[in-house]
Amino acid sequence: MDNRPIGFLDSGVGGLTVVRELLRQLPHEDVVYIGDSARAPYGPRPAEQIRDYTWQMVNFLLTKNVKMIVLACNTATAVVWEEVKAKLDIPVLGVILPGASAAIKSTTHQKIGVIGTPMTVSSGIYQEKIQHLAPDMEVTSLACPKFVPLVESNELTSSVSKKVVYETLKPLVGKVDTLVLGCTHYPLLKPIIQNVMGPSVKLIDSGAECVRDISVLLNYFELNKSRELAGQNHRFYTTANANSFAAIAEKWLERSVNVEHVNL
Amino acid sequence: MDNRPIGFLDSGVGGLTVVRELLRQLPHEDVVYIGDSARAPYGPRPAEQIRDYTWQMVNFLLTKNVKMIVLACNTATAVVWEEVKAKLDIPVLGVILPGASAAIKSTTHQKIGVIGTPMTVSSGIYQEKIQHLAPDMEVTSLACPKFVPLVESNELTSSVSKKVVYETLKPLVGKVDTLVLGCTHYPLLKPIIQNVMGPSVKLIDSGAECVRDISVLLNYFELNKSRELAGQNHRFYTTANANSFAAIAEKWLERSVNVEHVNL
Known part of the structure; x- marks a missing residue:
């Protein structure tokens, strides 16, 4: 049992597709999300830069006391998943x-x-x-x-x-x-x-397939959140404009969300 | 990629229900199975004895060079899963x-x-x-x-x-x-x-639910067997009569199986 949130990172709003599926399958879990929309898209960037940016987001999520990190971004997963997984002592999933x-x-x-x-x-x-x-x-x-x-x-x-x-x-x-x-x-x-x-x-x-893995690994590492606590403490951060992020997030997640701008 | 077999243990033939589901979902993986039918049922035994018997089977499976161990037995899982998982450096799953x-x-x-x-x-x-x-x-x-x-x-x-x-x-x-x-x-x-x-x-x-977890953990720990190698090298061991075990196993798994008697 572990009531800390799950951390998600993406180059922008794409990882919200993973979060939506998470909220459907595991509605009691809390989410901390960081999207690097100011520097999206990652796809055309050199690997070394993607690696640096992803580590900046990983380190940001670690300051939020997450119990697991999901690289909810295929580009970041392709470049740096194995390295992040090897270095952290919490589970790290890619998509x-x-x-x-x-x-x-x-x-x-x-x-x-x-x-x-x-x-x-x-x-x-x-x-x-x-x-x-x-x-x-x-x-x-x-x-x-x-x-x-x-x-x-x-x-x-x-x-x-x-x-x-x-x-x-x-x-x-x-x-x-x-x-x-x-x-x-x-x-x-x-x-x-x-x-x-x-x-x-x-x-x-x-991303949706990845949620099945999140569920199994929460079980395996005994990190599930107790359902006694309501799962409504989600936090979203973006490196770009908070209102633009919120517009997409609220439509996609079908709920109001609290978005903060952050500089990495 | 890891072409070693997955180890399964049970107090007897019950874990074959997990193996059947494994062969359906992951037909390329190899199985080593040990059933302690000579001492089944485990359910009425004291916890300390169940612990000893389960460790005997775990140690037997380790001699077969398995990449993962599945306690395909609820009784063994209830008593000793967390201990076995903590002590081995390969993934250990319970049901x-x-x-x-x-x-x-x-x-x-x-x-x-x-x-x-x-x-x-x-x-x-x-x-x-x-x-x-x-x-x-x-x-x-x-x-x-x-x-x-x-x-x-x-x-x-x-x-x-x-x-x-x-x-x-x-x-x-x-x-x-x-x-x-x-x-x-x-x-x-x-x-x-x-x-x-x-x-x-x-x-x-x-047991069938557990196979979903096996699949995810094979991915997470990068232990999948290559599909280039046919998955037909299954081995079954029983502490009781090999023919009786084979009769149940062949009916349940719908294939001929090779069963050896073993003393733990």
């Missing part, structure tokens, strides 16, 4: 292995697509993890550099978004039966992505 | 927390029944774990000392079994909406138990 495992279970024709930021795709980490577990899988990866800026500017259903998603994903249509949304921002574009890919393609939300 | 979590998720009226061996029930561990996570749950526990001997003697569908199950479970009928099968032997009696409890009662198979 890539849960997404890779779910894709292997889901695919019916061994044809998996992965979309992500330029860094996630160029790291080849999804392909590596999927093919390590299941060498017969055909993995096709595609960088979607325009998706995170769309989401960060709250363009979730505009005609601009539809056009960008359609043009970006065209090379994958008809080629895969399962598509990993390898960036936690992308579930915010899920209806458009599903529409472009077609109804038979299974979309894997790496 | 109680996964069962308790699944019951909390399943119940619709906060009325959970738990059936188990006398030791599991008198330890109060399910009630403790469930109410720690969710204090508003009403937990009714019932010891079923006759169930394990029925299963160990392969009496899975006889009229004797039906009579024993009916008479034992009568106090719970109509009182709970969810029933935890808090002994890995009990899923072998599942059709009879479901029939007695009624179709609306959700039965929680603690």
Whole structure:
């Protein structure tokens, strides 16, 4: 039993897709969230910079006395998950292995697509993890550099978004039966992505899959919060404008949220 | 990536219900199983003896170079899981927390029944774990000392079994909406138990729930077996008669198995 909050970090608002799933599956747990929207997107940045920025957020979360840290960002997971996990004495989760495992279970024709930021795709980490577990899988990866800026500017259903998603994903249509949304921002574009890919393609939300892992690890490390305490003490921090962050967060989480601006 | 087998231990054949689920969900993993049928049932034994016997099996599994140990036995989990987990440097899983979590998720009226061996029930561990996570749950526990001997003697569908199950479970009928099968032997009696409890009662198979945890921890600790290697190198050991064990195992696992007698 451990009543401390769970820490989440992301380059911006994308990790909220993980938080939404957490609040559904584990509504009694408390959340501390830090989004680095001022420096998003991370995808096109060099690995060393992503590493520095992620550590700044990790250290910020540690000052909030968290019991677990979730890298709710595929780019950060690709670059620095193993290093952070090795250095901290609390559990550290990434979103890539849960997404890779779910894709292997889901695919019916061994044809998996992965979309992500330029860094996630160029790291080849999804392909590596999927093919390590299941060498017969055909993995096709595609960088979607325009998706995170769309989401960060709250363009979730505009005609601009539809056009960008359609043009970006065209090379994958008809080629895969399962598509990993390898960036936690992308579930915010899920209806458009599903529409472009077609109804038979299974979309894997790496962040939502990660919540199953959070639940198991809370059990394994005996870190669950007691349900005697109401789980309403969530705190959100952003390096950019608090109101802009709150607008997206409140819509996505379907509740009012308290957002503070913070400098890292 | 780690191609060593996963070790399972049980007081007898009950842990095979966990193995069956493992082979369904993670068919590429290898299994080493030890069942202490010669000394089953564990349930009526004193805690100190259960502790000694379980450690004998743990040490046996360690000689087989396992990468993870699953206490596929509620009684052993109740008595010694935390101790074994603390002492070994490989992950050690029990079946109680996964069962308790699944019951909390399943119940619709906060009325959970738990059936188990006398030791599991008198330890109060399910009630403790469930109410720690969710204090508003009403937990009714019932010891079923006759169930394990029925299963160990392969009496899975006889009229004797039906009579024993009916008479034992009568106090719970109509009182709970969810029933935890808090002994890995009990899923072998599942059709009879479901029939007695009624179709609306959700039965929680603690062993099957545990496989979800195995999968997540294989990911977290990066211990998955490569799928390049076929997962057909399973080994089963029993402290009692190998042929009797094989008869139950082959029926339950729907495949031929290789069983060796061993003295602990």
